[in-house]
Amino acid sequence: MPSNTNSDYKYQISEESPVAKFAKLMLSNSGEVEKWFRARWEITPPPFYASTDIRNSGYRITTVDTNLFPAGFNNLHESSRALAVEAVTTAISNLCPQAMRVIIIPENHTRNQYYLANLWYLHKILQTSGVDVQIASISEEIHEKAIINIEGKYIEEAGTNDYQLKVLQLQRKEDYVYCIDEGKKFVPCMILLNNDLSKAYPEILKNISQPINPSPQLGWHSRLKSSHFNFYQNISREFAKYFDFPENILQSKFVTVDNIDFHNSENLSPLISSANKLFLELSETYARENIPYKPYIVMKADSGTYGMAVMAINSIEQLQSLNRKNRNKLAVGKEGVPTRRVILQEGIHSLEYVDGQSSEQVIYIVGKCAVGGFYRIHPEKNNDGILNSPGMVFKEIPFEGCCNFPKASQPFNTRMNQNYVAGVVARLAVLAAAGEIDDIK
Amino acid sequence: MPSNTNSDYKYQISEESPVAKFAKLMLSNSGEVEKWFRARWEITPPPFYASTDIRNSGYRITTVDTNLFPAGFNNLHESSRALAVEAVTTAISNLCPQAMRVIIIPENHTRNQYYLANLWYLHKILQTSGVDVQIASISEEIHEKAIINIEGKYIEEAGTNDYQLKVLQLQRKEDYVYCIDEGKKFVPCMILLNNDLSKAYPEILKNISQPINPSPQLGWHSRLKSSHFNFYQNISREFAKYFDFPENILQSKFVTVDNIDFHNSENLSPLISSANKLFLELSETYARENIPYKPYIVMKADSGTYGMAVMAINSIEQLQSLNRKNRNKLAVGKEGVPTRRVILQEGIHSLEYVDGQSSEQVIYIVGKCAVGGFYRIHPEKNNDGILNSPGMVFKEIPFEGCCNFPKASQPFNTRMNQNYVAGVVARLAVLAAAGEIDDIK
Numbered sequence: 001m002p003s004n005t006n007s008d009y010k011y012q013i014s015e016e017s018p019v020a021k022f023a024k025l026m027l028s029n030s031g032e033v034e035k036w037f038r039a040r041w042e043i044t045p046p047p048f049y050a051s052t053d054i055r056n057s058g059y060r061i062t063t064v065d066t067n068l069f070p071a072g073f074n075n076l077h078e079s080s081r082a083l084a085v086e087a088v089t090t091a092i093s094n095l096c097p098q099a100m101r102v103i104i105i106p107e108n109h110t111r112n113q114y115y116l117a118n119l120w121y122l123h124k125i126l127q128t129s130g131v132d133v134q135i136a137s138i139s140e141e142i143h144e145k146a147i148i149n150i151e152g153k154y155i156e157e158a159g160t161n162d163y164q165l166k167v168l169q170l171q172r173k174e175d176y177v178y179c180i181d182e183g184k185k186f187v188p189c190m191i192l193l194n195n196d197l198s199k200a201y202p203e204i205l206k207n208i209s210q211p212i213n214p215s216p217q218l219g220w221h222s223r224l225k226s227s228h229f230n231f232y233q234n235i236s237r238e239f240a241k242y243f244d245f246p247e248n249i250l251q252s253k254f255v256t257v258d259n260i261d262f263h264n265s266e267n268l269s270p271l272i273s274s275a276n277k278l279f280l281e282l283s284e285t286y287a288r289e290n291i292p293y294k295p296y297i298v299m300k301a302d303s304g305t306y307g308m309a310v311m312a313i314n315s316i317e318q319l320q321s322l323n324r325k326n327r328n329k330l331a332v333g334k335e336g337v338p339t340r341r342v343i344l345q346e347g348i349h350s351l352e353y354v355d356g357q358s359s360e361q362v363i364y365i366v367g368k369c370a371v372g373g374f375y376r377i378h379p380e381k382n383n384d385g386i387l388n389s390p391g392m393v394f395k396e397i398p399f400e401g402c403c404n405f406p407k408a409s410q411p412f413n414t415r416m417n418q419n420y421v422a423g424v425v426a427r428l429a430v431l432a433a434a435g436e437i438d439d440i441k
Numbered sequence: 442m443p444s445n446t447n448s449d450y451k452y453q454i455s456e457e458s459p460v461a462k463f464a465k466l467m468l469s470n471s472g473e474v475e476k477w478f479r480a481r482w483e484i485t486p487p488p489f490y491a492s493t494d495i496r497n498s499g500y501r502i503t504t505v506d507t508n509l510f511p512a513g514f515n516n517l518h519e520s521s522r523a524l525a526v527e528a529v530t531t532a533i534s535n536l537c538p539q540a541m542r543v544i545i546i547p548e549n550h551t552r553n554q555y556y557l558a559n560l561w562y563l564h565k566i567l568q569t570s571g572v573d574v575q576i577a578s579i580s581e582e583i584h585e586k587a588i589i590n591i592e593g594k595y596i597e598e599a600g601t602n603d604y605q606l607k608v609l610q611l612q613r614k615e616d617y618v619y620c621i622d623e624g625k626k627f628v629p630c631m632i633l634l635n636n637d638l639s640k641a642y643p644e645i646l647k648n649i650s651q652p653i654n655p656s657p658q659l660g661w662h663s664r665l666k667s668s669h670f671n672f673y674q675n676i677s678r679e680f681a682k683y684f685d686f687p688e689n690i691l692q693s694k695f696v697t698v699d700n701i702d703f704h705n706s707e708n709l710s711p712l713i714s715s716a717n718k719l720f721l722e723l724s725e726t727y728a729r730e731n732i733p734y735k736p737y738i739v740m741k742a743d744s745g746t747y748g749m750a751v752m753a754i755n756s757i758e759q760l761q762s763l764n765r766k767n768r769n770k771l772a773v774g775k776e777g778v779p780t781r782r783v784i785l786q787e788g789i790h791s792l793e794y795v796d797g798q799s800s801e802q803v804i805y806i807v808g809k810c811a812v813g814g815f816y817r818i819h820p821e822k823n824n825d826g827i828l829n830s831p832g833m834v835f836k837e838i839p840f841e842g843c844c845n846f847p848k849a850s851q852p853f854n855t856r857m858n859q860n861y862v863a864g865v866v867a868r869l870a871v872l873a874a875a876g877e878i879d880d881i882k
Contacts, residue, residue: 034571035541078857079520082843086524086810090531100476128846130475157848369527402523405569407598416519 007397009375010353011413017058018289022249023412023421029243030406030420036242037427040235041368044434047214048091048192052429053376054361054422055348059291061421062236062252062348063429064298066228068214069196070364071107072374073125074117074154077398080364080372081125089129091367096190096211101132103179103188105170107195108139110148116165117154122194123165134186136170136179138195138202144169144180175209196220198337217440218433220303226256226343231439232432239428248289250425252346253281256302260340262331265322271342275299276316278344296347296384299330301339312347312384349383354397358383361419362396363403363426370403370423448838450816451794452854458499459730463690464853464862470684471847471861477683478868481676482809485875489532489633489654493870494817495802495863496789500732502862503677503693503789504870505739507669509655510637511805512548513815514566515558515595518839521805521813522566530570532808537631537652542573544620544629546611548636549580551589557606558595563635564606575627577611577620579636579643585610585621616650637661639778658881659874665743667697667784672880673873680869689730691866693787694722697743701781703772706763712783716740717757719785737788737825740771742780753788753825790825795838799823802860803837804844804867811844811864 013019026033051070052063076084092102104126106119119135126133137146150163168179168186178187191205191212197219205216217223233251240247257274261267275297282295299319300310311330313319322330331339350358354375363373374396401416403423410417454460467474492511493504517525533543545567547560560576567574578587591604609620609627619628632646632653638660646657658664674692681688698715702708716738723736740760741751752771754760763771772780791799795816804814815837842857844864851858 031568031571031573034569035573038541038571078842078846079523082520082846083524083527085845086527086531089809090527100479127472128475130472130479132472132476157850161850368530401519404526405519405523409598409602 007354007375008356009415010356011418012351012353013056013058013413015412018246018249019056019058019061020412022061022245023417025243025245026421026424027406027408027412027417030408033243033424036239037368037431040431041434044431044438045094046091046365046368046430046434047218047437048095049214049364049366050430050433051362051364051373052426054363054425055350056352056361056422057291057293057349058351059289059293060249060252060346060348061425062250063232063425063432064252064345064348064360065225066232066429066433067196068218068223068433069194071115071118071194072362072364072396073121074114074156075362075374075396075398076121076364076372077374077400078156079400080398080402081121083369083371083402083404084125084364084366085128087366087369087371088125090369092129092131092190094367095213098189101186101188102126102134102190102192103170103177103186104133104135104192105195106135106137106167108137108141110137110139110167113151113154116148116150119194120150120155120163120165122192126192132186134168134179134181134188135166136168136177138170138204142167142169170204172204172208175207177204177208177210193219214433215437215440218436220337222303223436224302224341225300226254226302227439228429228432228436229254229343229345231435232429235431235435236428248285250428252348253278253285254343254345256341256343258341260342262327262339265324265327268319268322271344272316272319275313275319275344278346279316282346293349293384296349298345298347299342300345301330302341302343303337313344314384347384351383357381359397361399361422363422365426365430368427370426372399372402372419373422373426374398448795448816449797450856451797452859453792453794454497454499454854459687459690460497460499460502461853463502463686464858466684466686467862467865468847468849468853468858471849474684474865477680478809478872481872482875485872485879486535487532487806487809487871487875488656488659488878489536490805490807491655491871491874492803492805492814493867495804495866496791497793497802497863498732498734498790499792500730500734501690501693501787501789502866503691504673504866504873505693505786505789505801506666507673507870507874508637509659509664509874510635512556512559512635513803513805513837514562515555515597516803516815516837516839517562517805517813518815518841519597520841521839521843522562524810524812524843524845525566525805525807526569528807528810528812529566531810533570533572533631535808536654539630542627542629543567543575543631543633544611544618544627545574545576545633546636547576547578547608549578549582551578551580551608554592554595557589557591560635561591561596561604561606563633567633573627575609575620575622575629576607577609577618579611579645583608583610611645613645613649616648618645618649618651634660655874656878656881659877661744661778663744664877665782666741667695667743668880669870669873669877670695670784670786672876673870676872676876677869689726691869693789694719694726695784695786697782697784699782701783703768703780706765706768709760709763712785713757713760716754716760716785719787720757723787734790734825737790739786739788740783741786742771743782743784744778754785755825788825800838802840802863804863806867806871809868811867813840813843813860814863814867815839 052066236250297313357377359375359377406420493507677691738754798818800816800818847861
């Protein structure tokens, strides 16, 4: 919920750190950076939208997760939402110039007030950009129509009013989908997915003639984090070569381990051996690069989201002594999908603090434009913790300003300049996602 | 110069006024409004950019001047400049998708520090959107290259630094123009005019193969304000019909008078008789509509800009007793062009006050997007004065927020909502300009 932007913000990245050098390079060459992106978007056009989590240790600044079906539009600062309106107008005219009617397909379980506020803003941003919008669900829980209350406190501009969100039932006829609102048939020109399809590619969306964006093939039923990070490593390597700086500033090392059964602890030895190898490799790298941190590893399901089946590993012993409770937690992801394959990834010690607590930047991209974002903080986590954790309270604090207006004459660590640099990394992540999309064609 | 946004702002438009009703209609139908614009832009695409002066009396909200070669990008709020970057990216890809190199043609006399700061920001906005930009002049004063200093105080992000602006000489070869920077030839894909061409269509730009935007045919050497307002009356009438409200809310009455010689006072009787007729008409209209103001008329050269050859007329006697000094002032416009034809236009009593002084909103539009603007205030003028007056000090105060994110649940007179409504009127003015462009094709 967008509220307190007067938070105390500390960016503890020293002037001499590799990330500071990278930031200065980006700021003094922003025209070239933008040209590079313009040319790259021509090769792989961006998805309609995405959000990505950026962590910054002063030695690494990189994405740790990229969401193609982003929630959280309620957490954006007002100026970012205004920019989003313009970016949506452009994205629609690029993807589907004739789209005058759009259906948003939401997550199936839409009682979470934060998520409903996200839908409210997403609906509003689309409507404000001049298209007719309906929200229609593929969930069987919705019969014809559901009117869902959103408490006013979840919507910044509400005052004391409560809001009602109308969710219709998505219906199929021949090769198209539609919904019915007050007896009138609404046939969309485009479908905007805001549902990450953890379980499967829904039958109702198969072989329809209307464009669906982002593609349902990139739902978590088949998307792999490791595939995203492979594309990301390639694109960030290309970017680093072009601008002549070490690529590892933009990357975190990772490996994948397959055929895992967390219920059976004797079966975990390939996982432990992979983690051990990665720990050794990271220790060597950190020594060579004079990185003063003790490496840690983040283990997550290779397909999955919502911060489920995610764990920070600080030592190999921690992995060896996983108890049954933790193993059970790891064994299933969102909507009960079993975890069979994990990714082990170098953890990034975040040095950005909000209100004294470790934070990560979540950046929203609409089309080609990084519109802004928020800081995610977690009251119970240190700088090597997983901030996107389930079940715990975390705060999301919108940051002021957008990500597209660098000021080269000012220090690298002003808010606008930090946002620009984070926006560059975020757009590299979206270029990686664009590579994934291109790959399934 | 963008500085104090903590100004005291008063919007003295009552809840029951016609403009308040119009504003509420726009806010509660913003989705429909945006759809209407989307469809209209398809018929007449917008110019690259424009700015327009909006005055609001509670009974009328209308444009009083539309500039196709806007200066003042230095006066925009930071969030508007961020939005401008995105809007420029879109405008370029719509107008000239392959444009990777742009030349800005500035005004010929570029020693005014405010204008130079405008150029600096315009250059930066284009560069930030990922194109190569050079500034090249058609003035014969520039031989090869001029390096012009801008004092740091004119550029918000300067700190204490001064800036240097490089202005090259525009050169022509065969059917294209170019400039030379440090021995390297720079051939633009597009020319961006920031020179209103008061005197003539420059020879150097005639019959070149590169696109020029906005068209030099719309320079003040041949553009007529009355033609703009004719297009504006038509488009605002169409808009008023569609949304079912009285069209005169969006319009000010005007007439034109031709064959004027201000040097010869005996020759002014057709002008006086036209003004008299307009005064009578306005008195009747104001009585019928219960408008509690004494009508006034604004007289301006039908072609011309910079607030030159402009005068507010409060009574017919004032016009009858014009002294030689005032007649001489009116007789010539910018760059000494003689005034032969004037437009007499209903004056709008501005009820928007900044720091206790009457103000008007100047809105900037890039492509289809109203990005924001500033308030123009004049320390020596009342609410029926010409705020864009030459020779006098006026202040330009950027307004926060953009013009594209209305909040229907909040009162019509919040800043964001006022900006949205002013942005609607501004876009109608740009649609009128698009009509002018279509007309010369």
